[in-house]
Amino acid sequence: MSILEAVIGLVAPPECISCGVEGTAFCLACSSAEIITYGERCWSCGATSAGGRTCSSCRKDSPRYVWISTNYEGAAKKLINVYKFSGLRTAADNIAEIMNQTLHDFLTKAELAKLNYLIVPIPTATSRRRQRGFEHTKLLARVLSRKTGLATIDALGRLGQTRQLGAHRDVRLKQTEGKYYVRLPYLIKDRNILLVDDVVTTGATLRGATKTFRQAGAKRVDALIFAKRL
Numbered sequence: 001m002s003i004l005e006a007v008i009g010l011v012a013p014p015e016c017i018s019c020g021v022e023g024t025a026f027c028l029a030c031s032s033a034e035i036i037t038y039g040e041r042c043w044s045c046g047a048t049s050a051g052g053r054t055c056s057s058c059r060k061d062s063p064r065y066v067w068i069s070t071n072y073e074g075a076a077k078k079l080i081n082v083y084k085f086s087g088l089r090t091a092a093d094n095i096a097e098i099m100n101q102t103l104h105d106f107l108t109k110a111e112l113a114k115l116n117y118l119i120v121p122i123p124t125a126t127s128r129r130r131q132r133g134f135e136h137t138k139l140l141a142r143v144l145s146r147k148t149g150l151a152t153i154d155a156l157g158r159l160g161q162t163r164q165l166g167a168h169r170d171v172r173l174k175q176t177e178g179k180y181y182v183r184l185p186y187l188i189k190d191r192n193i194l195l196v197d198d199v200v201t202t203g204a205t206l207r208g209a210t211k212t213f214r215q216a217g218a219k220r221v222d223a224l225i226f227a228k229r230l
């Protein structure tokens, strides 16, 4: 937290985006009243699917399970907006709490312990990150890690974020084809990966990331997303 943020924090404690009560960006009462769960459906086509498993028609390059908290509308949309675009970092706690709830709706504590996921945030595109001054999915992953006790690692790199100095042009072109790459692949091999993102739209990013982790030798790839854009 910067000095400026600390000062702003002292002057104006967060208020619930919905009812205006002070002390939190989204109070528990509003959260339980206004967040309508996405439920046991395929993340991609919306068809009913037991346990939130990706249906057979949408399976290509998809995580096996994608658990979504809610649709991107109403209070959920407002919460994402204050978090990402107004830069209200404390909203990470509210969003991660709802995602943690979703995870526990689908998995028992024993199942979670057995899967022992590595939480991996989907990276924010460079220009947007610069605009907001922080990486919102990385912060969500960190808060989720604290809440679940699962480790988090910033293992997914997006090509084009770092300048590939010295690479020949044909090598650069080949690298850009894949769009993503895995950092620290020895930590990924044979592990179960839980990709984390705030909003899913077309799913191209999710599929690209999944493919990259499978190629890097991950055992299983699932995903936890806050909201699905309609």
Ligand SMILES: [Zn+2]
Binding pocket: 016, 017, 018, 019, 020, 021, 026, 027, 028, 029, 030, 031
């Ligand atoms: Zn409220």
Ligand SMILES: [Zn+2]
Binding pocket: 042, 043, 044, 045, 046, 047, 054, 055, 056, 057, 058
């Ligand atoms: Zn489907």
